[in-house]
Amino acid sequence: MTVPGTTMPKGKLVAGVGIQSIEFDEISDAQLQAFGAVEEEVHSVKSLLNVSVNFAYGISDKLTVGIILPYVERSNVRETEHDMGTGEVELAGDARGLGNLTLFGQFRFYHDNASDAAAILAGLKTPTR
Numbered sequence: 001m002t003v004p005g006t007t008m009p010k011g012k013l014v015a016g017v018g019i020q021s022i023e024f025d026e027i028s029d030a031q032l033q034a035f036g037a038v039e040e041e042v043h044s045v046k047s048l049l050n051v052s053v054n055f056a057y058g059i060s061d062k063l064t065v066g067i068i069l070p071y072v073e074r075s076n077v078r079e080t081e082h083d084m085g086t087g088e089v090e091l092a093g094d095a096r097g098l099g100n101l102t103l104f105g106q107f108r109f110y111h112d113n114a115s116d117a118a119a120i121l122a123g124l125k126t127p128t129r
Contacts, residue, residue, distance in 0.1 A: 005117035007108040008058030020050040026076070029089045036080025036088065043092070046076035050099070064106045069128075070099035098128040 008014065027044035035042040049072070056066035077092040104123035111117045 003106070003119075003121055005108060005110070005119040007062055007064040007106055007117075007119060008056060010058045010060045012058045014054075014056050016054045018050075018052040018054060020048070022048045024048070026078075029078075032078060032080045032089045041079075043077060043079035045074050045078075047074070049073040052099075062108045062111075066104050066106075068102040068104070072096065072099040100125045101128050102126075 024045055024047065026046055027042065032042060032044060050070050052068050052070035054066065054068045056064055058064050073094065073096040075094050077095055078089055079092055081088045081090050102123055102125045104121065106119050106121045108117055108119040110119075
């Protein structure tokens with residue numbers, strides 16, 4: 001993802017929703033067993049759904065701050081039982097819940113005209129649980 005160098009105008013608030021859906025080629029049980037037999041931590045996921053709520057606010061014409069909070073679903077998670085070195089495949093089921101909260105700030109330090117801008121983007125990703 002590319003983030004533009006432009007920032008939001010002072011006092012403007014924007015809210016949005018992002019949706020990402022991915023269907024994966026699953027790893028076969030035989031492949032998972034082979035990885036587990038050599039004590040490699042490998043898992044397989046059938047699909048991923050990530051729905052995020054995003055907010056950003058223009059503190060000034062040069063500084064934008066924001067927050068991103070995702071809800072994540074992973075279906076048909078399978079992994080190997082590698083603790084015993086047997087390589088047996090275990091169905092972990094589905095996993096869903098809030099993802100990591102991201103707080104970010106973007107400071108525009110260069111702006112020549114409507115098409116030329118550069119900014120520094122920094123953020124903090126923190127667990128929600």
